[in-house]
Every structure is written in structure tokens, then in C-alpha cells.
Amino acid sequence: MFLLMPATSVYFEWLSAQRIYSPFRLTRHGHTGEILRSSLGGACVPCRDWGGELNMAPLFVNTPSDGRPRCVELMASPSVVLLCSTRWEVQNGVAVRGQGVADGKRIGALELAKLVESVPPRAVGSLMGKLAGSFAVLDAREPGVVRLVSDMVSSMPVYYTLDGSRLTVSDDSVALAQETGCLSEIDSQASLAMLLAGFTLGTSTICRRVHCLQAAECVVLTCKGSYWASTQDDLFSWEWRPDGGHTDDYWFSAWSEVLNDEFEDIITELDGRTAVIPLSGGHDSTLILLMLKRLGYEKVVAFSYGRRGNQDSTVSERVAAALRVPWFFVEYGTETWRQFLSSRDYNNYATWAGGLRSIAHVGDFVAVRELASGGRIDAGSVLIPGHTMDLVSGGHIPLQWQERLMTGSGSVTADDIAQITFERHMGLWNRRFAIATLHQTGLQVAEANDLFEQLQEELCPAGGVVDVVEACSVVDAFDWRNRQGKFIANSVRVYDWFGFDWLLPYWDRRIIDFWLRVPPELRLNRRLQKNVTFQIGADLGIDLHQLGLPSVASLARNMSGLRLRQIGRVVPGVRLILDVERKRRCIARDPLGAFEGWPDARERRLLWQNSPSPTINSLASLHASRLLQNGGKA
Known part of the structure; x- marks a missing residue:
């Protein structure tokens, strides 16, 4: 795992019993480092040579001979940034990864870092919120403040923990959880969302104290003396603004x-x-x-x-x-x-x-x-x-609302929005099975209704009724921030x-x-x-x-399929036939052939019995819940 290190760093490898995985290892050869990917048996990617002094405020990790990162004192508070990818450009308290488009010109990470340095720290969120591209930014130039900025879809993830006077930021959530000792502190509701949807909601991860940067977001982390506080600023509003004045x-x-x-x-x-x-x-x-x-x-x-x-x-x-x-x-x-x-x-x-x-x-x-x-x-x-x-481009517009969009009339309730969102995204497993599965791991999970109520509050905090265009904006925005950005x-x-x-x-x-x-x-x-x-x-x-x-x-074709499903909801015999046919079709049409190849026959049976629409994602979510709740051991 690559950390921000002085040039004297020595070979180390995350293969100890204390580490649950090792995506790659770093070794230094003279003036050039190489990342050796274990799964490619030696294929390598060039790694930047970090020579000279690193004057980067908190962006520093000392790696002594035992290979364990140590936090250093920062602003009277132990704080650290662990950057595990070799793709970051780091200079003068700013770390940037990725590329963007500024003034019509596509620029790389080094130019992006210089662009960030050219504006006051308080203006970084506004600056990056206007840029196209794929990037992540960490800005620690202002004393006592660290700013984290993501692109339109959080394509380069950043995570953070706030633990009293200690702040830890990383681009690797597992390294962060291990370093802060919270990998075993599982968030039960986030785990339920992971099992049902394949992703968590909002800034949560399945580790209670680890938070993730969301799509198009600027998180400002501020040292308040004895503790760190965080605020989130949205850099983009996903809102349909139809312009009907053109052919x-x-x-x-x-x-x-x-x-x-x-x-x-x-x-x-x-x-x-x-x-x-x-x-x-x-x-x-x-x-x-x-x-x-x-x-x-x-x-x-x-x-x-x-x-x-x-x-x-x-x-x-x-x-x-x-x-x-x-x-x-x-x-x-x-x-x-x-x-x-x-x-x-x-x-x-x-x-x-x-x-x-x-x-x-x-x-x-x-x-x-x-x-x-x-x-x-x-x-x-x-x-x-x-x-x-x-x-x-419109592929996720709910079938139930398409006729209303065509006529330009009709309203949608907050309950309808939450119900459609829940049904669309929370269907990898039946709710009862998901809760029972997590109970078997020792997690005390509330009923799925609590998750539904959480969705209602996040999607429509004011409740009430909205027009169908606004309802589509809300449903799409949830999809963008959660399913697209995280999965x-x-x-x-x-x-x-x-x-x-x-x-x-x-x-x-x-x-x-x-x-x-x-x-x-x-x-x-x-x-x-x-x-x-x-x-x-x-x-x-x-x-x-x-x-x-x-x-x-x-x-008309869309509506016929919708009405058949609506009949199935009220006629038990029709519903059973539709459920069996949907499962059979999912498995038969799977282009990957993953169902037959899944090595655990018991999990394949559970998939048929307890998943509304069996896919490899259902099996992967089950495996992920067990893997992560057993300390990374399958």
C-alpha cells in the first residue's frame, strides 16, 4: 500500500495477519518505485518518485521499519492522510488526483493542483464544482481546516473518520478502518442497505465511524480544539429544468x-x-x-x-x-x-x-x-x-409516471416517491431474509420499515405532494448520489x-x-x-x-408490462407465476453465467428462494456482508 512517504522509505508489504487484504505492494528500487500487482504476477505500473522534503501540513505519514503508519501531530491534534494510490499529485498542502476541463482545455492532476493553489482555500469547493472531469481534491492549506472535494460521481473515492481530536482521511476505506481500529464497528442499518441494494445510503459506510465523500460534494473538516467537526456542501443540484421552447x-x-x-x-x-x-x-x-x-x-x-x-x-x-x-x-x-x-x-x-x-x-x-x-x-x-x-438520458423514469409526463399533468406524493425508490433499489433480497441474515452475524437490525422511513426523510423531508417532473428529479438524484456514485x-x-x-x-x-x-x-x-x-x-x-x-x-408496450405487474400484486396466482418466470428469465438470460458458477451451492439455493430478481449482485452482496463482518475472511 502506498502512503505519502519520504524518499528514504523502505520495502513493506501489507500481508501481515493484521491486514486483511493486499491489493499490491510497494518496493523501492533506487530512484524509481514500482507497484507490483499480485494478481498479474509481476506486471507493473510506474510510480512517482517522492524525493526531497515533503512540506504538506497534514499530508504526511511516517512509515518506520515495521511498516505500520504513524500519525504525526498537526495543529495540536493527531491527524493523518493515507493516500494509497500512486496517482496523487501532492504539493504545498494540496493533493489532487485525476483530470479536469478548465477554460475548454483538459488538464492533468499536476495542473489541477496548481489551479487549486491559485484560489483561496474557501473558494476551492466553488472552483471544483464548476469543472468537468474525474478528480478528487484534498486541501489542507488553511490552518485547522481540511477540505475534501469530489467530482460529479465520486469516481475517485475519499473517506474520513472523526474521532474526538483525531482526524484521519484516506482514499482506501479498509486501510482507514484498520488504522483507526474501527473495522469491527459495524453499522447495522448501513449493512442492511448494502444487502438489499448493494450500496449504503448517504455518507455512511458499513463501518460506523468511516464516512465517504458523496458525488459532487465538498466536505469541510474543521478543528475545534478538542474535536473535529464536519459540514457538507452540495456542489451540484440534480434538478430537471426542461426547456420546451425548441424543436x-x-x-x-x-x-x-x-x-x-x-x-x-x-x-x-x-x-x-x-x-x-x-x-x-x-x-x-x-x-x-x-x-x-x-x-x-x-x-x-x-x-x-x-x-x-x-x-x-x-x-x-x-x-x-x-x-x-x-x-x-x-x-x-x-x-x-x-x-x-x-x-x-x-x-x-x-x-x-x-x-x-x-x-x-x-x-x-x-x-x-x-x-x-x-x-x-x-x-x-x-x-x-x-x-x-x-x-x-431518461432510462430510469418510473413506468408509473410516464403517462403523466406525456400529458404534463398529475402529482406525486412523498410516499409514492419513497415506495418507488425502495422497490427499485432495495430488491437484491427479500427484506425478511436480509434481516435474518444480519441477525445471524450478531447485528441487531431494525425492521426494513426504518430504512423506508429513512428514505422518506431524505427524499422528501417536507412531505406533501409534488409535480411529476420534480418527483423524477428526486428519484434520479437519489440514484445519482447513491447507486451511480457508489456502485x-x-x-x-x-x-x-x-x-x-x-x-x-x-x-x-x-x-x-x-x-x-x-x-x-x-x-x-x-x-x-x-x-x-x-x-x-x-x-x-x-x-x-x-x-x-x-x-x-x-x-403502450411499457404500460402493458406495468399493468400486468399491477395485476400480479392483487391476484396471488398471477403473482406467483410472474415471480417464477422473472427468476427463471434472470438466470437464463444472464450473459455472464455466474449463477451456475457460483461455488457455494447453498447460496445458489438461497438466491432462488429469497431474491426477487436473482443476479450476481445479489450473491455478491451476500458474500460482501459475510466477508466484511468476519474480519475480511471468506
Whole structure:
């Protein structure tokens, strides 16, 4: 694990019995360090050489010969920042990771750090809140104050604990929990949310004293003498602001221009490096590939993975072939999953990547490992996944509200908002099973109704009734801050694990700002996004619909499926049939084949019996709850 260290630091490795995982180890060779990834058997990534004196206020950790970090006195208070990634630029009390867009120019971490230094500490949140890009900022220039700032989707997580006079900040939640001795202090309600949804709510993690920085947030930590206090400032308001004064043609042209600007910046950032696209066969990853080809960038490869012949990979291969892009496929079988899920690699990665705030993405771990170790992805490549245009372009609008959006009338109660949010996100397991599972670990968990009431309070603190557009804003904002920020965008931890750079083009601030202005009728069924994608494909001479990409679904089709589910809720026989069919379809259509390969037969049976919609995420959440509550041992 890499800490901010003086140049005299010596080799150490987090493999002692006191450490529950070891994603990598640091060794110093003369003037150059190397990160040796255990899962790649020696593949390495360059590490910055920290020479000279480090005058960084609290940003300092002393690592003596036993390898255990020591806190140093800061402002009459023991405080420490543990930075485990090698990607941070640190200077003059400021630490920055990532890249951003300032004045129309994409800049790296070093330039971002200088930009932060150019403004007073109190203005850092306002400055970074206006920037596009993926970044995290720690600013400790002001005596007695530490500021933490995240990007639009908290793509580079930061965590902190406040324990009386002691402040600890880290980009690694498990290292933080171990260093502060609170790894065993489990938050029961956060654990219930993790099991039901796959992620925690708000700033909570499953460790009671460890807090996470949320998406587009500035946390100000202030020393009050004998204790530290925290305040949170939102840097972005997710609010639909439909602009109805334009034609469809205007919006088609405007979206095309936004895409051109974004991908021209991405090509500048790539700077000749190979762009690697995880091509799912859906619209979002396909659009990334189309835009790179449209703008003439040729150093592009794509890959897919899963069961041979799965529909997603079939469409992926067709699209890549039509665009003459090299395409790789990593086949997953039952044995693939059994070997991986029983390995130390899995336990190490899952514990680290989830960050105590979500389950870890494991779907593409084996694929990236195989492609990297086989030399099909070179070390300088940049991975560009399609997360998550589905949300911003209208793919998560509740079916129950679509007719009201079309007519522009109707209202929604606070109870309706909370109910839809709970049903959408808290369905990895049945509630009774989740509570009983946590009780078996010794946690005293309140009824799931308490979690529902927490949602009500967070989503609609004033209660009452709102119009349907405002209701959609509230539901989307919860999705953005919690599911997207903690779980979906966190899939890039796979790329971090193997030392690759990555970009998240769809979480650029400019793209979010655009879509919040788009009228509801163009967001329903992702009409604007899909039609523009099909048109760009046609401009490049390919028919995406013929290749297998789904077209825009009709509102009538959506409503028929909704009404069938509503009938199932009141007619027991119909409900049972629908439940069994949904479970069968989830397992049969799983492109990864993870259900058959899950090594624990008992957990597979529990999945069928107790999960409304069985997926690998359900099994991963169960495994995560057991792994983390048993000190990191499976």
C-alpha cells in the first residue's frame, strides 16, 4: 500500500495477519518505485518518485521499519492522510488526483493542483464544482481546516473518520478502518442497505465511524480544539429544468454538438494511446465507439466477455466488425467463476474495491485480467466504459409516471416517491431474509420499515405532494448520489486494480447540464439518445438496428408490462407465476453465467428462494456482508 512517504522509505508489504487484504505492494528500487500487482504476477505500473522534503501540513505519514503508519501531530491534534494510490499529485498542502476541463482545455492532476493553489482555500469547493472531469481534491492549506472535494460521481473515492481530536482521511476505506481500529464497528442499518441494494445510503459506510465523500460534494473538516467537526456542501443540484421552447431537430443537433465537444477533449486526453472500449452491445458503449470513429481516432479496440453466444457479446462483435475495430472475447464458463470466486484474488479485490460503501463489480475482472496478461491490452491503454448514459438520458423514469409526463399533468406524493425508490433499489433480497441474515452475524437490525422511513426523510423531508417532473428529479438524484456514485461508476476500480487509466465521458458536467434541460418527451424511452446513436451509425454506413441494437420502445408496450405487474400484486396466482418466470428469465438470460458458477451451492439455493430478481449482485452482496463482518475472511 502506498502512503505519502519520504524518499528514504523502505520495502513493506501489507500481508501481515493484521491486514486483511493486499491489493499490491510497494518496493523501492533506487530512484524509481514500482507497484507490483499480485494478481498479474509481476506486471507493473510506474510510480512517482517522492524525493526531497515533503512540506504538506497534514499530508504526511511516517512509515518506520515495521511498516505500520504513524500519525504525526498537526495543529495540536493527531491527524493523518493515507493516500494509497500512486496517482496523487501532492504539493504545498494540496493533493489532487485525476483530470479536469478548465477554460475548454483538459488538464492533468499536476495542473489541477496548481489551479487549486491559485484560489483561496474557501473558494476551492466553488472552483471544483464548476469543472468537468474525474478528480478528487484534498486541501489542507488553511490552518485547522481540511477540505475534501469530489467530482460529479465520486469516481475517485475519499473517506474520513472523526474521532474526538483525531482526524484521519484516506482514499482506501479498509486501510482507514484498520488504522483507526474501527473495522469491527459495524453499522447495522448501513449493512442492511448494502444487502438489499448493494450500496449504503448517504455518507455512511458499513463501518460506523468511516464516512465517504458523496458525488459532487465538498466536505469541510474543521478543528475545534478538542474535536473535529464536519459540514457538507452540495456542489451540484440534480434538478430537471426542461426547456420546451425548441424543436426536436434543435435537440438532435445540440446533442450532436455536445458529443463532438466531449469526444474531441477525450481524443486530446488519449494523446495517441489505445482506447479500449468494454462493448456491451448496448447503446451507450456503442456510442463511444461511434464517436471515436466519427472523429477519426483509429487506435481503438473493443472487447466483450461472458457465456459464448450470449446476446450482448453477439451484438458487440457485429458492431465492432461493422466499424472495422479489433474485437476480443473472453469466454466465461462454470469453471471460470468457480476458480475466480474461490481465489484470494477475489477476496482481496472485493474487500478493497467495495470501499465499505458498495459491493464490488466483478463482471469484467477476469476479462481485463486475461486481456492484460495476454498482451492484448498494452500497459498504456485507456479504458472507456459507457457508464451511465442510461440514467441521464431518461432510462430510469418510473413506468408509473410516464403517462403523466406525456400529458404534463398529475402529482406525486412523498410516499409514492419513497415506495418507488425502495422497490427499485432495495430488491437484491427479500427484506425478511436480509434481516435474518444480519441477525445471524450478531447485528441487531431494525425492521426494513426504518430504512423506508429513512428514505422518506431524505427524499422528501417536507412531505406533501409534488409535480411529476420534480418527483423524477428526486428519484434520479437519489440514484445519482447513491447507486451511480457508489456502485456503478465504482466499476472502474477493476481498471485501477490492474493499473490502467480510464475515462467516464458520460459523467462530464457538460453532458449532465445538457440532459437536465431536455424535455421529458425526448427522455422517455431514451428517445433522443437512441435516435441520435442510430443516426451517427447511419452516417458511418451501418444499420445498428439490423446489427441487433434495440430501437425505441413504445409507451403502450411499457404500460402493458406495468399493468400486468399491477395485476400480479392483487391476484396471488398471477403473482406467483410472474415471480417464477422473472427468476427463471434472470438466470437464463444472464450473459455472464455466474449463477451456475457460483461455488457455494447453498447460496445458489438461497438466491432462488429469497431474491426477487436473482443476479450476481445479489450473491455478491451476500458474500460482501459475510466477508466484511468476519474480519475480511471468506
